[in-house]
Amino acid sequence: MNDKERYQITTEGDRLVFTTVFFRAEKESMLYKGIYTREFSSMLFASMVCALVYMAIDRVNYGTGFLHIPVIIIVFVIVFLGSRKFLFCEKNIEVIFNKADNTVSIIRPVFIFRRTEKMPLDSISSVVAGSKKFVPENIDGIRFVEKISAQHGSFVPGLGDEEEYVTLSLKLSDGTERIIYAVRTDDEPDIPLKQIQRFLGIT
């Protein structure tokens, strides 16, 4: 799955598996926007591990020497790559529609774990595409925050910006809904509505 392929759909017999990393239709954190990327977080983590390794070597060898530097570099590279792949990996949602046992499982990431919500397939009353738009409402409030941050010599990126997501959600018979796909409308996103509706036999 690359940037253009924002989701994956695989069908195996009675199973349809929908996977995507785009499932949060929420206004992004203003303060940390663009800072805590996977790379930056992995770098911080790798640096911390390197520091520990350095101290450990130092303690064992009663002093530091030239060899430490390549060891630390190797550790950094390994930890950086490892944590980027496993610890700070892209969190995806997996939705498994299983006609064989009449269930739908929504598997969401929770920190480094995953939580599964399982429900009967027929509890889905419809699959709906829609949009969720965050429109600035309290202009005075936004201006006030901007003024205060300016007084402190900083600015809050994205504050006051309009954000719109195209969403795909499962509407359940109890009236609740689960958003399984949400993507910014900066370009023209492709929504797998028909594929899922067809599989489920819902129009």
Add this chain to the structure above:
Amino acid sequence: MPKRTDIKSIMLIGPGPIIIGQACEFDYSGTQACKALREEGYKVILVNSNPATIMTDPEMADVTYIEPLTAGILEMIIEKERPDAVLPTMGGQTALNLAVELSEKGVLDKYNVEMIGARLQAIKKAEDRQLFKEAMTKIGLETPKSILISSFDEKDKAIEHIKFPAILRPSFTLGGTGGSIAYNIEEYNANLRKALELSPVHQVLIEESVIGWKEYELEVMRDCMDNVVIICSIENFDPMGIHTGDSITVAPAQTLSDKEYQRMRDASIAIIREIGVDTGGSNIQFALNPDDGRMTVIEMNPRVSRSSALASKATGFPIAKIAAKLAVGLTLDEIPNDITRETPASFEPVIDYVVVKFPRFAFEKFPEADTVLTTQMKSVGESMSIGRTFKEAVQKAIRSLEIESYGFEPVKADSEEIKAKLKTPGWERIWYIAHSLRIGMGIEEIHSLTHTDPWFLYNLKQIIDMELEIMAIAAGIKKNKSLSLAPYLMPPDLLRKAKEYGFSDRRIAGLLDIDEKTIRQLRKNTGINPVYKMVDTCAAEFKAYTPYMYSTYEKPFYRIEDKKIGKSEDKNAKTSKAHNFSTSNPLNFKPQTECEARPTDRKKVVILGSGPNRIGQGIEFDYCCVHAVFALKELGYETIMVNCNPETVSTDYDTADRLYFEPLTLEDVLGIMEKEKPEGVIVQFGGQTPLKLAVPLEQEGIRILGTSPDSIDMAEDRKRFKALLHKLDLRQPESGTAMSVNEAIQAAKGITYPVMVRPSYVLGGRAMEIVYDEKSLKEYMRKAVKASPEHPVLIDKYLEDAIEVDVDAVSDGADVIICGIMEHIEEAGIHSGDSACSLPPHSLPAEIINRIREHTKALAKEINVIGLMNIQFAVKGHDIYILEVNPRASRTIPFVSKATGVPFAKMAAKVMLGISLEEAGLTSEIELEHMAVKESVFPFDRFMGVDPLLGPEMKSTGEVMGIDKDFGRAYSKAQAASGNTMPLAGKIFISVKDKDKQALPPMVSKLISIGYPVIATRGTAAYLRKNGIEVEAVNKVLEGRPHIVDYIKNGEISFVINTVTGAKAQRDSFSIRESALRHRVTYTTTIAGARAAINAMELVLKKQISIRSLQEYHQKSKIIKTVNREK
């Protein structure tokens, strides 16, 4: 740093009774301290004289003493319990002064007791005006120019240096007692004398006036490792010159620049270090000159204070609990924050809302009192409210006060009067400010008159502008005579904005001249509902675990437009363009704001609290509410507390499972009900406040638990109640109703004098008077009331010389158990809240007591009481009259519970949830082996010029309890605890009205026989001489010098017995009572009170006062085997 292990037991000194300047915030802090210290494994020995507190519950401390707070009694307790340490910083100024006294007398050294929380040196440095000034100068901070004087002779030297106006601040007093502003030499001399008398160390600071400067407070905490945190900044709406307890205050500070705040913060840290408060919290007050930014330090309280309680509730940071833990050696970083569970106490609270505290006054009870606000505190309670903006919070605070104000209603005054009201601070000044804006006065002019910061004035102007916008619609409605269309003419976006500004439905309805319900319906139709936000100490940076909520109509930063595509979903589409109001689809205007309430699925009950403290409704009701919470928790219910009083234990975040800090109005309570959907609501424990919501809530479909609103009505409606008594063949004093003066005269003739008259439309005994003849009745009708068919006057037979009896009972609908039968010391006619009483009765015969029991049970069953009830009886000879039945918790419940050891409020709460009395473990009445006496405490010393005579109108602010083996000693202890110590020697002065004279001879004989010389006014002396008793005669004030007031001033009188009747006699003898009050001479104004006092004096002379803990008393109480239940 680990907690100290060298101390095992700690003595905690409580604050004593509720008085002006020291209210139930110290019950809150004491309770928290008890819990915190026991959590750390220390044995807690608690001493307090106020039974209406949670801290004196026997379960709260290991050993609890309800004893007078005097150094002598404390020494006895120390000698018996041998604590390792004493913690004096939780009990207000009373506890701090006592600890200093104990230390200076060498008691602490003698028993090797360490003072923790604040060292003696630190207390002295903070409290002694001169030492404090020197300390501030040392660290480079400015204090107002001042001179400390210790005698009246130094007055001229001081005023030459300071100039007028001058502020007088007596040392070591609480709530600014004795403090004043002198504008001229005459005021200066008079006020200085008073201030010198009131300072326990006879020191007064004459200080440069900084009136009009901005006033701020910072709450600071420091640990033994020198870590300091600022908990909260508080800004006073009212400028300097008004006691901070009487000021409207706002947290966090709103008008400080960051630079000014940082300066203040740095100064606070430097101050707490310099003063040497090394383990605990302090409150530091600053004044800031708005013209040049000059900052001065006003004072520091090296203890938990009223502001600490406010800051705790405002931020969610439990200052008292943390201070107690710091006192035993823990450091800020070692104490976890209960709300976030992941940040330590060293993490400074951050708040993302605005808190407004509004003082509650009781001047209507003291019409003679000076209502101008000065440096001496006069308010009796306070409300606090939380909103997202100052505008929202201040309007919520106003409706929390329960003074029939729901916003900034117009005042009736011309512009000159308004200007005068703006210039002279009074409790209602903010309404005058609002009105001056309404009539077009400019911000600058108002600022120049009030010195209120323009930022606040602009906010008030926005509120008034909003009012005008709404009123423009109202004008359109009236013009078109289209009242039925009124709701549709109010644009939803305007309604939403008004709600964001904190307007109540009732105020909006009032402006539109329609009813509140219509506005509520319109709000619901247009989806304008409050959301609830959490007080989380960290401005949402961490997850909060304690659901402590407030409502808001804040405008969200972003509106979410949720659009669905597809046939069935199209009809639900919501777009931003759909703001125009449409009757066919009113739901199309709906900005979404996150609601953090997240109600649970548990079975739950809402308990409505009692709102701000006031005379007639105080801490006793909060005690009952807290017990209801405890009971329901035991039964597995989720408890939801609604209250707006920041001083109370009920508004502590860890008392109920969920806390809503909200006004107790129908609108606000309904909002919570709709969100939480509880099984029912308890209105029986919070006094009149929730009780008056019972019927409206029931009409909205909310289930009222316990006694039904119809049963409550049966007891309150005069006609229904009369019929009920008739049915049960019970007696009631004869009564009548009058719509005019003539009708009143006829009714009184039929009833026969004396009669008790009162308007039907007031509560708490207001404007009630005992009238002895037709002339006085006419005078009363002319002056006091305007009778009309809408407002009739109620006339009852006054039962002279009757003994009043209060009975508390609990019923589950089948069984009735008497909690306690209390005999009043003062005769019927004195408000029951002001009268002292004894439990069990000290003079009533058993036969009368048994009949009272029977009557109580019959009434409880007939009214179908489920829960608590209180009945007031009057016993005259062998006749028993029913005066009043209240099917709710009464203010005597905590006293009865402490005396008997049975938590009746808790039992009653269980009963209201369907548990029988038997299942609750209450099967029979408790028989006591000891005597308990409740005495009331009055604020007369705060209102000079007010006559301390007792009457049918309640005037007391608090109560104390005396407990001992017999009535005399218990009464004596109660008197000592209320500050009226029984004299062991000295002259007794007697001046009584004619009617009381016949009771005198045996009393005076007794006094003389036990060694007290008696002095009396000529009439009284002559009567006694006629009865064979020789006493010294003295002039009345009008009879020439030397007169009795001279004797009192010279310290020759140790006890005053003074009863009067009639306005003239009252006026003539006023100076006697006033000088007794001012010179702290024990006095009584009733003959029954005198009789009890003389008995107590006799017993105290013969027998030694003893001390025993509450736990020891309760162990000794045995249960009566005779079952009083009727099945």
